[in-house]
Amino acid sequence: MDANSLAFLAAGLGAGLTVIGAGMGIGRLASSALEASGRQPEAAGDIRTTMIIAAALIEGIAMFAAVICLLLAIK
């Protein structure tokens, strides 16, 4: 296995693992947000805003990894 193929393999594995992490994180976030909205429907607006901010932050970290994987695959 030369360095090129290892780089492609690493890029694929890295992207997959990243998606697992981000998916689990955002899934837990969404579940607790929905539960909290169910308990207190008048706070639903605030909860929705906070949920979106937190989701974007978690996705930001996933994007770091995506950018690194893309760099591996391209170079």
Add this chain to the structure above:
Amino acid sequence: MSQNNSNTKLDLIDTKNSSNELELQEHDHSHTDSKQGHEEQEGSIFMQLLGKLNDHDALYIGAYKITDLPKIYIDNGFHFFKNTKAVKESGLYTVTEHKGHKSIVNNETGLAPAWDLSITNFVIFQWLAILICVAIFRKAIVGYKKRPGKAPSGFQNAVESIILYVRDQMVRPNIPSVAVSDFLLPYFIALFFFIWTMNLMGLIPGAHTATGAIATTGGLAIISFLVINITAMKVSGVGAWFKHLLGGAPWWLGFIMVPIEVVGLFIKPFALTIRLFANMTAGHVILLSLLGILFFFKTLALSPAITAFSLFIYALELLVATIQAYLFTMLTAIFVGLAIGDHAHEHGAESHAH
């Protein structure tokens, strides 16, 4: 046969690429020894498509080149070249191309020019975004002048509601002192509208996303970094800013806390940069890959599914464009609030405007 395929794909994508930066045909043939058959053309087509998302030397609308853009260098003196060909012909610089990237090297020093202030494709689109923002604000002001003191309506109402959202939901809750938040409010409004306009412009067919370059988002993050720290220094004083680097721990823990806090200081704008850049570019890459699948398989049966999925991704990108603009502004406001900290209450500076 395989060369026929690559030519038709190129014709569909670039119709007028007579410029020297897109030497695609030669590039295709040079890859035949490193990878096999179909795969290498697919790889290089993908790379070319990705290359379309980068910065260009010329003004492109879609795949059509409108005009070459000047190159400006400050490198032992001010140089102004009309286009890249003039750079080559001047004899001061060597222009080499490698995998679609151009590298321009000074002939004497062997390095890239010290300051590259060239006007590129993204710069033109940023100027366009600025013009659009100014047009929006001017149109909103017209209503303000015509109906002084009365409730806003129409376009003015829409713009004012967004501005009030920025003020009441993003800036005021996070920055404790009203004077500072009113002082910084124009910056946040401009930041939000600028990033939003640039993100949305990237979704128009033919236009390019200026925030899809680390240079743009890095510049915005650097300005945010300066705003955060200079505001903190002005409100609480330079000494208090240095004390913040201790992070609230006693002074003898300084040797651990200070490096961590300094890293945290720089990683916040870095995260802002990468977040905006990666979100914008990833959406376009996904869209290009999906549509590329259609060209790769060349069957009509796939097209309903792929078109539906592409539409979904396009709608998602619309959402992401707005959310990322909102997030950048919100996080900058939060960081300003964090940097000012609780010192505003000690100083009593909140009632004094600067």
